[in-house]
Each structure stands twice: as structure tokens, then as C-alpha cells.
Amino acid sequence: MKLTGAQILMKVLKEEKVDTIFGITGGAIIDIFDELARTDIRHINTRHEQAAVHAADGYARAKKKVGVCLVTSGPGATNTVTGLASAYMDSIPLVVLTGQVPTSLIGNDAFQEVDIVGITRPCTKHNYLVKSIEDLARVVKEAFYIARSGRPGPVLVDLPKDIIQSRENFKPLPPSSLKSYSPTYRPNKKQLDKALKLIQEAKKPVIFAGGGVILSEASAELTKLATRLNAPVTASLMGMGAFPGTDTLWLGMLGMHGTYRANMSIGACDLLISVGVRFDDRVTGKVGTFAPNAKIIHIDIDPTSIRKNIMVTVPIVADCKATLTELNRLMDAEGLTRDPEINKRWLDQIEEWKSTFPLAYEQKDIIKPQYVIEKLYELTEGKAIISTEVGQNQMWAAQYYHFDRPNAFITSGGLGCMGFGLPAAIGAQVAQPKELVIDIAGDGSIQMNIQELATAIQYKLPVKIIILNNRYLGMVRQWQELFYEKRYAATDIQDGPDFVKLAESYGGVGLRAIKPEEVVPVLKEGLGIPKLVIMEFVVDREECVYPMVPAGAPITEMLLV
Amino acid sequence: MAEQRHTISLLVDNQPGVLSRIAGMFSGRGFNIESLCVAETVDPLVSRITLVTSGDELVVERINKQLNKLVNVIKVQDLTGTNFVERETALIKVKAKPAQKAEILRLVDIFKCKVVDVNTTSYIIEVTGTGEKLEALLKLLKPMGVKEIARTGTSALARNKK
Numbered sequence: 027m028k029l030t031g032a033q034i035l036m037k038v039l040k041e042e043k044v045d046t047i048f049g050i051t052g053g054a055i056i057d058i059f060d061e062l063a064r065t066d067i068r069h070i071n072t073r074h075e076q077a078a079v080h081a082a083d084g085y086a087r088a089k090k091k092v093g094v095c096l097v098t099s100g101p102g103a104t105n106t107v108t109g110l111a112s113a114y115m116d117s118i119p120l121v122v123l124t125g126q127v128p129t130s131l132i133g134n135d136a137f138q139e140v141d142i143v144g145i146t147r148p149c150t151k152h153n154y155l156v157k158s159i160e161d162l163a164r165v166v167k168e169a170f171y172i173a174r175s176g177r178p179g180p181v182l183v184d185l186p187k188d189i190i191q192s193r194e195n196f197k198p199l200p201p202s203s204l205k206s207y208s209p210t211y212r213p214n215k216k217q218l219d220k221a222l223k224l225i226q227e228a229k230k231p232v233i234f235a236g237g238g239v240i241l242s243e244a245s246a247e248l249t250k251l252a253t254r255l256n257a258p259v260t261a262s263l264m265g266m267g268a269f270p271g272t273d274t275l276w277l278g279m280l281g282m283h284g285t286y287r288a289n290m291s292i293g294a295c296d297l298l299i300s301v302g303v304r305f306d307d308r309v310t311g312k313v314g315t316f317a318p319n320a321k322i323i324h325i326d327i328d329p330t331s332i333r334k335n336i337m338v339t340v341p342i343v344a345d346c347k348a349t350l351t352e353l354n355r356l357m358d359a360e361g362l363t364r365d366p367e368i369n370k371r372w373l374d375q376i377e378e379w380k381s382t383f384p385l386a387y388e389q390k391d392i393i394k395p396q397y398v399i400e401k402l403y404e405l406t407e408g409k410a411i412i413s414t415e416v417g418q419n420q421m422w423a424a425q426y427y428h429f430d431r432p433n434a435f436i437t438s439g440g441l442g443c444m445g446f447g448l449p450a451a452i453g454a455q456v457a458q459p460k461e462l463v464i465d466i467a468g469d470g471s472i473q474m475n476i477q478e479l480a481t482a483i484q485y486k487l488p489v490k491i492i493i494l495n496n497r498y499l500g501m502v503r504q505w506q507e508l509f510y511e512k513r514y515a516a517t518d519i520q521d522g523p524d525f526v527k528l529a530e531s532y533g534g535v536g537l538r539a540i541k542p543e544e545v546v547p548v549l550k551e552g553l554g555i556p557k558l559v560i561m562e563f564v565v566d567r568e569e570c571v572y573p574m575v576p577a578g579a580p581i582t583e584m585l586l587v
Numbered sequence: 588m589a590e591q592r593h594t595i596s597l598l599v600d601n602q603p604g605v606l607s608r609i610a611g612m613f614s615g616r617g618f619n620i621e622s623l624c625v626a627e628t629v630d631p632l633v634s635r636i637t638l639v640t641s642g643d644e645l646v647v648e649r650i651n652k653q654l655n656k657l658v659n660v661i662k663v664q665d666l667t668g669t670n671f672v673e674r675e676t677a678l679i680k681v682k683a684k685p686a687q688k689a690e691i692l693r694l695v696d697i698f699k700c701k702v703v704d705v706n707t708t709s710y711i712i713e714v715t716g717t718g719e720k721l722e723a724l725l726k727l728l729k730p731m732g733v734k735e736i737a738r739t740g741t742s743a744l745a746r747n748k749k
Contacts, residue, residue, distance in 0.1 A: 147604075206661040334649065
């Protein structure tokens, strides 16, 4: 029997075990939504396509599977670009399906026509324009395969309306394979041996975990390695939760707003075991002075990450989990041991750094944002899934909420995309309905996708939003304070909404704390309400995130207060 | 590290948009394409792209890796430093004043190229060879008045291993 393109699409989505789609309908995509409504796949109707992609991103991370979006042509498609760019930078597996005008009109500047494949080429892992119904099933299957394999990423498939409406025979296809695309998963034995030798010789090792550890689900293996070596662990923003944040070997985050001990240990270590990282400039600071005394082992599945920013001693192009498993096995087999006396000296040094300059703030008569996060951490016992917006709120969340498990910290790391947190929290809540999902936001970022309050209300998603309201675009204001002689150009946003009333107008609950003693009661009340809650905290307007490494400076040269 | 010219040979899926992916990668990452030559291979599903770029060792390593990362790229081979043949063809329209016709034909003979079009005021010369040969001929023709030129860009193949 011949099926329509829309029906074939549904068959393939079911084969790929899709259970949820985020998106918004429109003229060019109406047939697919019509067909989608006849399946048991859940549709989450966001209020903006950018939010649909961020929600799929949050869903993908919280559920460890491919997130899927469905949007219309033209503006529906262009609105996905920011979401795609964020997912691409953070290597999040997504399949974004866009409607397109009929093939006969392509190139004619038709109504709601845009060359979305051309536009998104540099911000997707791959993309397709389906030009014939015979290709449809294969292309969609390939899109899922490419999105989830190797270094994951978003894949866009553009679907012209006439193809979706035409009919063709359908029979299920075998798993995709492409002669031009085959990621390397297994580590090279010679490289492993070289790495082992360096580990054996190291006196001051540091393990540096990135998002790749979380993506390849290698947290247990990483923890085993760290425990076996009794070696301290730091992480990039994307690696938070890859190693337990309450473990004694945990150094805290690395980089521009990293802890004093993490950054100092990079300066002093003689071996850096970096796993699933890409040495972003926010982590390395001045490249020439990064880990100056260290030999570097770099494990990453993407060959382009190796020797891109940092020269390394032993590169291993392979899956993080496969590599760490193999390293642990080889160490056991060879009975590798490290001198406990030498290691103790190294750990003592780190402890000294830790006690000299711990993360600190002073809570007086105005609410400090750090205090809010610290209390949030205590009251949730560290068990919430946290999404963040971008800026100071994101850094305080990373510093003061301690993540003991992977996929519990959902943030736009590479692109640094304001407006990410609320839709990502919605996606995470859809993926994990029983978990407590909290968006830590600033008053600037939250307003970039505030319309998604309606989505949370519509689907009864009890997302909690913490707004650290300083009525500034705070991170940029901080730069202006420190480097632009306090000229606060374009960062003062005093004329914001009344967030309590705003929450209420959407049908949620709004709470506000103005005095420090109100923080805990507001958090307790808000966290206990089983529906959408905005908790607004009127915080110290000019609080800064410390430590801070000025852009382009060595990471061991921190501004501490 | 010294900048060097690199001739890179690519096998890619013969599909619309593939060239744009490659060109986009170069421009988006700040690399430079000096010349480019694209055509179908014996397998109609595969095209060969020969491109010439320059950079130090690290830059060229990055270019190679980024090319390999593109889903439609089947194979990347940096020919520079290996044993390979490279050729380029140019069509050169040169003024043919009566006094210079003999000299032009003498150059055509020396460079083993062909006159493929003749009229009263100009010749079109077809020349094939390395980029250096083309440059050498052009240098000699220029004083006589080169009116137009069309060059193919370099095409290259690795020699068989002996």
C-alpha cells in the first residue's frame, strides 16, 4: 500500500523510537502535524521555534536520546537557527524537521520560502533537502544516525510540501551506514600504552572532564580512574556532573570563573588527562601559558578537537567511555600503582589552595545571588535538574550548586545563548516528569524566551524558575565595572516587568524575596508548589562573579574579589 | 612553521550542495582556497575536487581534519610531499598584430601548446601544464597584449607507487 510522505515520516519516527516532538505548525508543515495527531507521539507546542529547539535540547540531555523538532518553512525555520547553533556547539543530538514550499516553487521567492539548508550548513552537523519521496525514509533515518553517532550534533531535514503529500511504497530500511562517515570509537593500543606510561610517571596529575564524558555516558569510568589514581578532577562548564561535585577529589570548575584551586592546579600539574574536552578559550585563558608544566593526554572522538587550540603529548581519537574502560582495564592488568607519599604532597598543595581562596561571598543586608543558590542547593539536597540562562546566573549556578550526577546541569555552554534556560527546563521536565526541574535565571535572560511560561502552563509542567533580579545585564555590567571604568552602556534594564504578576497572568505562581531572611521561606514555599512557580530574588545590583580571569590572561592570574 | 602551498585531492558525494559545504568550511574558518577544480569521476556518484591552499603545517592539518569531518567527504588526500602529477589548462586570447604573429607561433611551438581559434586581430591559445609553465607563457605573451584569459585551476592525481 502506498503511504503519503507524512505517513512515511511517522513510520520512521516510530522506528527511531521518537516519543516527543517540540514545535509549531504552519502552512508548509500542516500535513505532518495532521498525521502526527493520529499517532501516539506527544507534541509539545512551544510558543516560539527557538524555544522548541532549546526544549528539544533540554529533553535530549535529560533523557539521553535524540531530541526532535517540527516547524514550518520560512520564519519557522529561521527561528530555529539559534537553537541549532547552541546544540551544535554543545554537541547535542537533535533532528530538526522543517517544512518547505513545494519543490516547483523552490527558488522563486515563494511565500515563507527560505533556503534553510543553506542558512544552517555551518551550524548543523549535517543537513538535507529531500527532493524526492523515494529518498524520504532513508534521509530521515540517516539524520538520526548522524545526530546520535560519533560526536553528536543537530541535523536538519527540509521537507517540501509536495513531497510530504505525494505517495510511495514504504518498507522499513536497515540501519544506516555511510561510506563517507564512520566515527572512530575504539582507542588505538599504542596511544593507550603511551598514556599509561605518562600516568605511571606523573607526580602531579589532574583529570579534566568535559561534555564528552557526559555524552558518552562515561562518568562511572571517569570516577573509577580518578579514584584509582587518587587524582584531583576539574571540569569545563559542559563537564559539570561528569564527576561527583561532593567528592573530596573534586576541584570545582576550571577557567574564567573557575575555582582558585582548579586554575592553580592546572598551572602546577605535570600531567593533564583531558577527557571529552575541546579546550575552549573560556577554559584555557591565554593559550601559551595553559598547563605550562604538563604533559597532556587528550581523549576526544572528534579529530578536529585535537591540536586545534592546545598542543598535546598523547592524543587519543576515540569514544571517552571506550577509552576510559580500556585505560582502567590496562591499569588493573599491569598493576599500576602510584607513590602515595608523592601523591599526598600534591593533594596537600591543592588543599592549601582550597583553604587560601575558597569560593566566598558575604551575606549582609541585601540578598546575595550566591546565597540564593547555596540555599537552593541545601533545600533540594542537590537532587534537582538545573538549567540555566547565560551570564552571572549561569556561573553562580555552576559554582554554588554541586552536581553529583551527569545530565543534571543543562546549560548553553559554547554558544552562551540567553533565553536557553526556560525552554530547556521545559524539555527536561517533559523528559523527566517526576524530577524537580529548576531554571536558574537572570532578569535579562529570562525575558528572552519568557513566552514559554504558557507552554509550561499548557502541559502542566511544574518547572521552577529562580530569577536573580539585579535589573542589569549583569555579566556585561561586571566587565564594564572591571574593565570599562564603570561606564554601564546598554546594560541597565531597570524597566522590567513585575515577575510575580507576570507568573500569575500566565496562570502560575509568583513569589518574591527582597530581604535576606525571606530567601529560605520563599524557596521552601515555591519548591513545594506542584506547578509553575517564579521565585524572584531582588539581589545586590552590583555583585560580581569571582574568581575572574580577564579574557586573554593566564588562568592562574585571577581577580579574587 | 613555514607557509607552504598544498594540493589537496578530495573524493566527495556527487550531490548538490557539497561544493558549498566545502567552500563554506573554508570561509567560515578563515582558510583560503587558491584554486579549485571539480568534476565527476568514473563513478557517477562520486566527484573529485582538487583544491590548492596554503598554510603552515598546523593550518593544513586543521584543513584536512575539517574536510574529513564533512559528512559528504569520502576521502581527503594531501598530495603535497607525495609523488603526484598536477596540470592546469588555460585559454589565452592574445592580440595578433601582423608583426607579432610569428613570435606568438614560435612561443606556441616552444611551449607545446595549440592555437585553437584564429581571427584577424587575435589568437586563442590553449595551454596545459603546471601552474609554473602557464605563468611562464603568460609572462612572455603579456607584452603582446593578452585580452582575456580563462584558467581551469589545478587538477591532480597521485602517481602509482613504484
